[in-house]
Structures are given as structure tokens and as C-alpha cells.
Amino acid sequence: MLSELRQYPADHPYADAPLTLVGELPARLMERLPSGASVAPRLAASARAHLTGDHLTDLRLQLLRLKAQEHRLLVAQCALLERQIANALKQTVSSLPVLGGLGTLGAAELLVEVGDPRRFPSADAFASYTGTAPIPASSAEVKGGPVHHRLSRFGNRRINAVLYITAVTRLRYDSVTQDYGSATSCRKDQA
Numbered sequence: 366m367l368s369e370l371r372q373y374p375a376d377h378p379y380a381d382a383p384l385t386l387v388g389e390l391p392a393r394l395m396e397r398l399p400s401g402a403s404v405a406p407r408l409a410a411s412a413r414a415h416l417t418g419d420h421l422t423d424l425r426l427q428l429l430r431l432k433a434q435e436h437r438l439l440v441a442q443c444a445l446l447e448r449q450i451a452n453a454l455k456q457t458v459s460s461l462p463v464l465g466g467l468g469t470l471g472a473a474e475l476l477v478e479v480g481d482p483r484r485f486p487s488a489d490a491f492a493s494y495t496g497t498a499p500i501p502a503s504s505a506e507v508k509g510g511p512v513h514h515r516l517s518r519f520g521n522r523r524i525n526a527v528l529y530i531t532a533v534t535r536l537r538y539d540s541v542t543q544d545y546g547s548a549t550s551c552r553k554d555q556a
Contacts, residue, residue, distance in 0.1 A: 405436055408429055408432055408433040408436055409433055409436075411426060411429040411430075411433070412426075412429055412430040412433035412434075414426055447469055447470065450469055450470065450473045451469045453473070454469060454472055454473060454476070457476065459472070459476055461475055461476060464531070465534070465535055465538065465539050466530075466531040466532070466533075466534035466535035466538065466539065466542075467527070467531045467534075471527045471530065471531060474523060474524070474527050475524060475527055478521055478523055478524050479491075479524065493517075493520065494520055494521060494524075495520050495521055495524045495525050495528060496516075496517045496518070496519055496520020496521060496522060496524075496525040497516075497517070497520070497525060497528060498517055498520075499514035499515065499516065499517070500514060500515050500516070500517050501513075501514055502514055502515040
């Protein structure tokens, strides 16, 4: 049955089977489960529940136990892979892993996707490759340049996502980035 649940696409009704199975438990069992949107603690709590004697409820509990086991195994495998990636990053000569806001997986993804950064002749070429270069979006010009820009929908979207997450994280925690963000927004407000 679990192998059948795995083969459904994300938009299929059975794709979030653990959540559905938890939701179909009797009220007396549901009230003993932790509340919230996160499925993992609810899976773990339902895996500890005792069999009730009701055939359908017991079947659901057995399926939830299997899903909880799968979840624990996947979490352990992800942690192991992340440690291996961190060790591989330490062996490279890159300074990416020490940048604030860029985690182990983000640094690894940048190294894999970009390769040798010297292949880009300029920062503008890199920005174009990553999809972070602004595109002129206005017909009017002031002082020889366009008035409005829009974000590019082209470029490497994976790198773009890593850079976006890094920027948002740094805006929260890094004072230099916060100062830069404030100065940029002040310039935009004055224009």
C-alpha cells in the first residue's frame, strides 16, 4: 500500500496521504496528537498510539507508523548527506561556506552550478547568468537610461533562488547588508 502512495504526483489527492490518514483518525485519538500544520510531530505521536480494536483505525495507525519510520530514515539520510557535503566543501578552496546567510547546501549548489567564476568576464555577465540583472521596462528615459526596471525571468533559476535566500537571510542578521538595504531604499524613495 505504501508503494502505491509514493507513486502519486504532488497534485494527486493521495500525495499528502500521511496528513489525510492523520485527519481520518477518530476524535479520541486526534485530541491526543499535537496540533499544528507540521506533519512530522503528528506522525511521531500517532506512531506511538496503541491499537484500538477498530480495523480501519488500526490500519491507519499501522500506515502512520510506517510513514513515521520513513520520515525518520529520510531525516537521518539528509543529515548524513549534508555532513558529507560540508566535508567536501571544507576540502575546496572556496570562501563560500563562511559567507553569512549561505548554508552548506546553498554553497554547494553555487559551486556546482557556477563552476569557475573566472569564466564570467564581468559582474554584469554573472548577474545576467544568474537572472539577477535588471531589465529595462520603461519607454521613457532620463539622463540616457530607462526610468523603470523589472526582474529578469531568465538565467539560472537555481542560482537565483540561492542568492535570493542568502540576501533575505543577510537582510535579517547582517548589519552591513541592512545598512546597504536601507541606503538603497532611501535612494529609491528620493528618485
